[in-house]
Amino acid sequence: MTHYSFLEKFVNDRPQIKRIAEIGVYKGHLARHLCRKCRHINEYYAIDQWDVVKGKDFGHYEKFDKKHWDELYLRVCKEIPYHRALKVIRMPGVVACKELFPLPKFKEFFDFVYIDSSHHYEETLAEINAWLPLVRKLGIIGGHDYAATRPEHQGVRRAVDEVFGKDRVKEGDDMVWWVEL
Numbered sequence: 588m589t590h591y592s593f594l595e596k597f598v599n600d601r602p603q604i605k606r607i608a609e610i611g612v613y614k615g616h617l618a619r620h621l622c623r624k625c626r627h628i629n630e631y632y633a634i635d636q637w638d639v640v641k642g643k644d645f646g647h648y649e650k651f652d653k654k655h656w657d658e659l660y661l662r663v664c665k666e667i668p669y670h671r672a673l674k675v676i677r678m679p680g681v682v683a684c685k686e687l688f689p690l691p692k693f694k695e696f697f698d699f700v701y702i703d704s705s706h707h708y709e710e711t712l713a714e715i716n717a718w719l720p721l722v723r724k725l726g727i728i729g730g731h732d733y734a735a736t737r738p739e740h741q742g743v744r745r746a747v748d749e750v751f752g753k754d755r756v757k758e759g760d761d762m763v764w765w766v767e768l
C-alpha cells in the first residue's frame with residue numbers, strides 16, 4: 588500500500604482525528620488525498636517552507652529555484668476552495684510551530700501531527716521536539732521515511748528513535764512511522 592492509501596485508512600479508522608498538521612507538503616498530494624477521502628477532518632494545516640534548499644543535501648530539491656517553489660506553493664493554494672478543512676502555511680516547520688501555535692495556548696491542540704519535511708537528523712529532531720507538546724494526550728505524532736534507505740533520509744529514524752525509543756515507534760506501510768501519546 589502507498590503511504591497515501593495507508594494514511595487514508597489510518598485516519599478513517601480513527602474518527603477522533605479531526606485536526607491535523609502536515610509538515611512538509613511539497614505538491615500537496617497527501618493533503619489533497621486526505622482532505623478528499625477523510626470527511627471527518629475539520630482542520631488540515633498544510634505547512635511547508637516552499638523555499639530554496641541549496642547546499643543542504645536535499646537530493647533533487649536542490650535544483651529548484653525560487654520561481655519553482657513559488658509555483659508549487661500556488662498550486663497547493665489553488666486547492667483551498669475545494670477542501671473546507673485545508674489551511675496552507677508557507678513557513679519552515681519549527682517557525683510555524685513557534686509563531687502560529689505558541690505554548691501554552693496551543694498545548695495539545697492537534698490530534699495528529701505528520702512530519703515529512705527535511706529528513707535531516709537535526710531538523711527532524713527540532714521539529715519533533717517543537718510539535719510534540721501540541722499533540723493531545725492519546726493523539727498521534729508520526730511521519731514518513733522512517734525505514735528509508737536513501738542516505739539523505741537516514742536522519743528520520745535516528746531522530747525518531749532518540750526521542751521516543753524504538754520500542755514505542757510503530758511502523759506502517761511505505762515507511763510511515765507513528766507514536767501514540
Ligand SMILES: C[S@@+](CC[C@H](N)C(=O)[O-])C[C@H]1O[C@@H](n2cnc3c(N)ncnc32)[C@H](O)[C@@H]1O
Nearest residue numbers: 611612613616617635636637679680703704705
Ligand atoms: C517529501 S516532500 C513532502 C511530501 C508530502 N508530505 C506528500 O506526501 O505529498 C518534502 C517537503 O518538505 C519541505 N521542507 C523541507 N524542509 C522543511 C522545513 N524545515 N520546514 C518546512 N518544510 C520543509 C520541502 O519544501 C518539501 O516540499
